[in-house]
Amino acid sequence: MAEPLSPPRLLPSGDSAITVEFSRTIDDAANRRVLALDRVIAAEPIAGITETVPTYRSLLVHYDPVQITFDALGEQLLARAAKAPPTEGGTRRWRIPITYGGEHGIDLEDVAKALQTTPDEIVARHAAGDYRVAMIGFTPGWSYLSGLDKFLHLPRRKEPRLVTPAGTVSIGGIQTGVQCLAGPSGWHLLGRTPVRTYQLHRDPTFLLEPGDAVSFTAVDAKTFAEQDRAAEAGEFIAELVAP
Amino acid sequence: MSKLVVTSIGPASSVQDGGRPGSQRYGLTPSGAMDRLSLAAANTLVGNEPFAAAVEIGPFGATFTARGGAVRVGLAGASRNAEIGGRPVAFDSSATLADGETLNLGFARGGSFSYLAIEHGIEGEPMFGSLAVNARAGLGSPYPRPLQSGDELKTKAASGAAERRIELPAATDAPIRIVFGPQGDEFTAENKQLFLNSEWKISATSDRMGYRLEGAVIKHRDGHNIVSDGTVNGSIQVPGNGQPIVLMPDRGTSGGYPKIATVITADLGRFAQTSAGRPFRFKAVTMAEAQAEAIKFHALLHSLPDRLRGIDDFGLNIEALRDANVAGQAVSAVDVSTWQVALP
Numbered sequence: 001m002a003e004p005l006s007p008p009r010l011l012p013s014g015d016s017a018i019t020v021e022f023s024r025t026i027d028d029a030a031n032r033r034v035l036a037l038d039r040v041i042a043a044e045p046i047a048g049i050t051e052t053v054p055t056y057r058s059l060l061v062h063y064d065p066v067q068i069t070f071d072a073l074g075e076q077l078l079a080r081a082a083k084a085p086p087t088e089g090g091t092r093r094w095r096i097p098i099t100y101g102g103e104h105g106i107d108l109e110d111v112a113k114a115l116q117t118t119p120d121e122i123v124a125r126h127a128a129g130d131y132r133v134a135m136i137g138f139t140p141g142w143s144y145l146s147g148l149d150k151f152l153h154l155p156r157r158k159e160p161r162l163v164t165p166a167g168t169v170s171i172g173g174i175q176t177g178v179q180c181l182a183g184p185s186g187w188h189l190l191g192r193t194p195v196r197t198y199q200l201h202r203d204p205t206f207l208l209e210p211g212d213a214v215s216f217t218a219v220d221a222k223t224f225a226e227q228d229r230a231a232e233a234g235e236f237i238a239e240l241v242a243p
Numbered sequence: 244m245s246k247l248v249v250t251s252i253g254p255a256s257s258v259q260d261g262g263r264p265g266s267q268r269y270g271l272t273p274s275g276a277m278d279r280l281s282l283a284a285a286n287t288l289v290g291n292e293p294f295a296a297a298v299e300i301g302p303f304g305a306t307f308t309a310r311g312g313a314v315r316v317g318l319a320g321a322s323r324n325a326e327i328g329g330r331p332v333a334f335d336s337s338a339t340l341a342d343g344e345t346l347n348l349g350f351a352r353g354g355s356f357s358y359l360a361i362e363h364g365i366e367g368e369p370m371f372g373s374l375a376v377n378a379r380a381g382l383g384s385p386y387p388r389p390l391q392s393g394d395e396l397k398t399k400a401a402s403g404a405a406e407r408r409i410e411l412p413a414a415t416d417a418p419i420r421i422v423f424g425p426q427g428d429e430f431t432a433e434n435k436q437l438f439l440n441s442e443w444k445i446s447a448t449s450d451r452m453g454y455r456l457e458g459a460v461i462k463h464r465d466g467h468n469i470v471s472d473g474t475v476n477g478s479i480q481v482p483g484n485g486q487p488i489v490l491m492p493d494r495g496t497s498g499g500y501p502k503i504a505t506v507i508t509a510d511l512g513r514f515a516q517t518s519a520g521r522p523f524r525f526k527a528v529t530m531a532e533a534q535a536e537a538i539k540f541h542a543l544l545h546s547l548p549d550r551l552r553g554i555d556d557f558g559l560n561i562e563a564l565r566d567a568n569v570a571g572q573a574v575s576a577v578d579v580s581t582w583q584v585a586l587p
Contacts, residue, residue: 060473
């Protein structure tokens with residue numbers, strides 16, 4: 001059990017960023033190490049680091065080469081990674097409403113057909129999931145969640161859509177996600193949430209943090225419409241259930 | 244209150260500044276100027292902070308009219324024929340529009356983006372500390388979208404300060420320098436060599452999000468799908484068709500294609516200025532060289548105020564005339580209508 005953790009790989013991303021890679025695949029243990037290193041750097045800053053960007057399997061560290069070299073920073077990052085415990089620390093848990101199917105989740109029926117089951121079964125399995133925000137990226141607030149039921153793993157669409165609605169909750173491959181803004185997507189659209197994971201003039205502007213736990217509650221379209229109006233006015237709608 | 248009214252403008256023109264880094268962990272694209280040195284030069288000409296908001300003007304022509312008072316501007320980046328009320332204006336210098344006067348800018352020559360800085364800056368409401376336009380995310384001020392004719396850029400009245408020009412390092416056609424990585428090992432040595440030995444052109448479908456490259460087909464060692472990871476300005480990702488895309492300031496904060504290499508910081512602006520269709524090459528440098536160049540580039544940005552000079556008494560800009568005369572036609576210093584416009 002006490003096997004030492006293998007050190008991450010340091011990959012140069014140009015002269016002003018290092019990709020600290022813990023795994024080449026989607027791997028929950030690697031993602032926990034990414035988030036642990038991110039927390040350690042936040043707690044014990046390294047002069048010259050300008051920004052850190054956690055993703056599934058790596059931490060992208062932006063830095064100022066006027067202040068620190070690739071080699072010097074790499075050494076410090078490896079030292080921090082070696083002592084960063086990949087444990088849960090005060091994980092926040094959110095409950096997020098979704099309305100599944102119909103006009104809000106136009107792929108629900110097709111997903112059920114592809115997986116040879118009923119739409120109700122798809123909804124039940126998706127809503128029962130215990131998810132974690134593995135990363136946020138692509139566009140503001142687009143939250144990639146790990147923890148999708150294996151039964152729901154499904155390759156992405158062959159033809160991505162150029163526009164998918166704001167608030168869409170979708171599945172793609174072994175992942176599920178909540179997008180905030182309307183935009184292109186190759187994933188299967190299961191439903192929509194009224195929650196704005198990003199809202200410009202709200203405090204906080206970004207609701208979810210990488211590492212947060214997320215569970216979903218199915219709501220009907222009428223509730224969605226009411227909550228959507230409240231969310232537009234600045235309410236979180238998402239419920240913080242822990243800590 | 245003075246303002247500069249956009250009276251005509253082409254696509255790919257927007258208000259940009261140093262951008263809004265700091266929230267990439269939430270998917271927030273930094274945006275900001277494509278050519279930071281030219282932005283800083285334009286701002287320095289009119290006494291602004293180097294990364295204050297200015298107008299980034301795409302390859303086509305544009306006209307601006309001063310209203311409510313005089314407006315002083317600084318011009319840098321890709322040079323163009325420029326005149327105010329029939330008076331020629333040189334690039335890399337400042338000029339003042341009297342109330343009601345119009346600045347006429349022709350097509351960009353030898354580059355893609357020009358920067359028009361306004362003395363005292365552009366009034367707007369910063370979002371995450373920046374006025375930079377990111378149309379996809381609905382961010383930017385005074386307009387969260389590219390500029391259109393009729394738009395107004397509010398500012399304070401011109402100071403009446405003496406006009407200035409700025410001496411910048413001579414332009415170079417040297418190869419664009421890269422460092423391999425972060426996913427250099429997803430490509431064989433032969434394909435990395437092919438990447439370096441090939442002549443590339445930027446596709447006309449490129450934009451502020453990414454420059455698509457046309458040239459050799461770069462093959463991956465095993466497949467083109469990697470798990471998404473973080474991106475930087477200058478990330479060179481290779482999708483399934485083998486035609487690389489260089490990520491620019493409006494890039495997504497994460498991407499799922501292998502990134503063979505990264506353009507070095509010192510060459511990002513020069514790369515952004517490469518016109519569509521013009522052949523160019525890449526050259527690999529070591530991390531130590533890239534970081535030494537980044538430090539030199541940083542020093543150059545800080546040296547800009549020391550590079551200001553007075554404008555020659557005659558106001559006659561030999562370089563602008565020579566540029567205008569490249570087609571060999573007769574060019575009059577005082578008759579702008581005789582200036583050749585280089586069509587892209």
